[in-house]
Each structure stands twice: as structure tokens, then as C-alpha cells.
Amino acid sequence: DAGVIQSPRHEVTEMGQEVTLRCKPISGHDYLFWYRQTMMRGLELLIYFNNNVPIDDSGMPEDRFSAKMPNASFSTLKIQPSEPRDSAVYFCASSLLWKGRDYGYTFGSGTRLTVV
Amino acid sequence: DQQVKQNSPSLSVQEGRISILNCDYTNSMFDYFLWYKKYPAEGPTFLISISSIKDKNEDGRFTVFLNKSAKHLSLHIVPSQPGDSAVYFCAARGYQKVTFGIGTKLQVIP
Numbered sequence: 001d002a003g004v005i006q007s008p009r010h011e012v013t014e015m016g017q018e019v020t021l022r023c024k025p026i027s028g029h030d031y032l033f034w035y036r037q038t039m040m041r042g043l044e045l046l047i048y049f050n051n052n053v054p055i056d057d058s059g060m061p062e063d064r065f066s067a068k069m070p071n072a073s074f075s076t077l078k079i080q081p082s083e084p085r086d087s088a089v090y091f092c093a094s095s096l097l098w099k100g101r102d103y104g105y106t107f108g109s110g111t112r113l114t115v116v
Numbered sequence: 117d118q119q120v121k122q123n124s125p126s127l128s129v130q131e132g133r134i135s136i137l138n139c140d141y142t143n144s145m146f147d148y149f150l151w152y153k154k155y156p157a158e159g160p161t162f163l164i165s166i167s168s169i170k171d172k173n174e175d176g177r178f179t180v181f182l183n184k185s186a187k188h189l190s191l192h193i194v195p196s197q198p199g200d201s202a203v204y205f206c207a208a209r210g211y212q213k214v215t216f217g218i219g220t221k222l223q224v225i226p
Contacts, residue, residue: 031212041218045216050212056213091159105152106162107152107159
């Protein structure tokens with residue numbers, strides 16, 4: 001298995017532009033999570049999906065952020081319009097919760113977003 | 117309000133010695149605790165976990181201790197190796213989602 005695949009690895013964009021981050025979870029995993037890592041706040045959960053359905057988006061900072069999971073193998077996180085304070089590393093993770101036991105998340109390598 | 121707290125941003129340890137990373141939590145409803153390790157330019161990787169009904173879990177050089185009454189857990193690495201140098205995240209699961217601390221950067225000095 002190739003693991004969780006995120007693209008792009010790096011994104012530099014100008015303030016006000018739309019940014020789309022992409023994620024392909026591990027096949028068979030039924031949970032998908034979007035996290036943002038910053039120095040001050042560490043890893044923050046933005047939103048998570050179960051079987052492609054958004055379950056909790058309380059971590060999404062503003063209406064400028066939106067996420068979709070149109071099918072079990074693809075998810076996007078969109079920021080429109082982007083602002084310099086959105087600069088961070090964005091991680092996607094997937095997991096399989098089976099019979100109540102958590103086997104841990106598998107993270108992608110992240111997308112480093114820089115908004116100038 | 118941070119529900120998972122890692123109060124030490126960094127830790128330096130000599131190779132061969134014990135590394136102890138600490139974590140405190142506030143939510144008594146957490147049912148599972150996890151540690152992740154992260155190298156630069158990579159995503160965090162799962163290291164070890166412990167159920168809230170246990171007080172110790174060991175996996176090779178890594179041992180996690182849980183003190184529920186104090187809402188405290190710790191990760192022990194014995195012996196520490198230079199390859200253990202990384203950022204370690206403490207995490208806690210509740211209501212099907214996992215909350216992470218801000219991380220502790222461990223440096224193992226050869």
C-alpha cells in the first residue's frame with residue numbers, strides 16, 4: 001500500500017487566491033481527517049469524515065475553509081480566499097476503526113502552504 | 117483550551133540514557149492515548165498506544181505509562197538512540213476523534 005497520498009507537497013500562492021489541497025486515503029480506511037500544524041498550536045483537527053460523510057467540522061477556522069469527500073478514495077480541502085495566516089503544514093490522515101479498537105492514524109507527508 | 121498538554125517544548129538526552137516525555141490531559145472521557153513521532157518533512161507516524169483501562173504498555177524500547185488519577189501519561193525510551201531524535205506528539209482519543217498536543221522535540225546526543 002502506498003500510504004496516504006497528499007498533493008501538492010508544497011504550495012506557494014498569493015493572498016486572495018484559491019488553494020486546493022488533495023488527499024487519497026489508504027484503501028479500506030473508513031475515517032479521513034484533515035489537520036493543520038503550526039508552531040503555536042501543534043496539530044489541530046480541522047474536519048473529519050466517516051464513510052465519506054463529514055462528521056465534525058468544528059475545527060474549520062472560518063467559512064473560507066471547506067472540505068469535501070466525493071468518494072472513498074479522494075478528499076479535498078479548499079481555502080478561498082487564502083490569507084497569509086493560513087500558512088502552515090496541512091496533513092491528511094486516515095484510519096480504520098474496527099471492533100472498537102483504534103489501530104492509529106496513518107498520516108500523509110503533508111502539504112506545506114505558504115500564502116504571500 | 118488545550119485538552120492535551122505537552123509542557124516541555126524540547127528535551128535533550130545523551131545516547132544510551134532514558135528519555136522521558138510527559139503529557140497531561142484534562143478530559144476524563146478520553147478512552148485511548150497515543151504517541152506519534154514526526155521527522156522533518158514527513159507526516160507523524162504512530163508509535164505506541166494505551167487504553168484507558170491499562171496503566172502500562174511496552175513495545176521494545178518504548179513504554180507508555182498512564183496515571184488516570186493524575187490525568188498524566190509519559191513515554192519512556194530506553195536506551196535512547198540518535199535515530200529517536202524527532203518531535204513526539206501525545207494524543208488522546210474521545211468521541212471517535214483524536215486530539216493532539218503541540219509536541220516535544222527530542223534530541224538524542226551521540
